Amino acid sequence: KLRQSKTDIVPHTTTHLSFFSKLYFPNRIYQYFTDQSTNKEIDPNNQKEKLKEVLEILEDAPRNPPLMDFITIKSTLPGFVSYRLVDKDKNGQVQEYLGSSFIQALCETLSEEYFEKKEKGRKHMELEGLLRSVQLKINEVSERIDWWQTMQWEACLRKYIRFRECKAKDINVEFRN
Structure with a gap:
């Protein structure tokens, strides 16, 4: 059995979601769909329904922007x-x-x-x-x-960003209010 030291949650050994949930879901979501607030066994049928609900919520969650920098x-x-x-x-x-x-x-x-x-x-x-x-x-x-x-x-940012000096000469810039 795996054990999380801070929460003392023991995942069910036959559940395919136990390992996945330990890696990817925050504790609250994990506890929500597994009904685990203490060391008790999970009802696999109930778990599937709750997992579907959680995955629908996560589907709507904002994603990282497509731009990297x-x-x-x-x-x-x-x-x-x-x-x-x-x-x-x-x-x-x-x-x-x-x-x-x-x-x-x-x-x-x-x-x-x-x-x-x-x-x-x-x-x-x-x-x-x-x-x-x-x-x-x-x-x-x-x-x-x-x-x-x-x-x-x-x-x-993937790289350091440094500005370079302008190569053009004799450019007059006028600021207006």
Whole structure:
């Protein structure tokens, strides 16, 4: 007999689902369709019906995206706000909105990495390393203004991503409001 140490569940030895359920189903689903909350035997007929029901539920479950490489970046954790930095005059009146601390830190990090460090043959930092640097800058701002913010990012990348310098020259970029 197999035994799961944490739950003390003993699968029925003649059941073809015991091994499968130990590998692929979370404990709650496993207990649901096997009626096992303690060490008791399983009714195979009842199990088949419950398994059909569970498999129908799992059929509707969302699948992994078809794309292999993706990254999501959010300025803050779910349920929290992203602070917007402001420039104030001597009287404390807002003069200008500078954008979120996340966007400011991201722009500053990219500028430092790609415009200020121009050593020949130097490998630039990969994307996830850049994001770690962005969080460090957000931490510096958070400490200064005493409003804490943590960015959230999730990466499923097969390779390191590094940006390259643009080969084109004499390109004028104009920003408009």
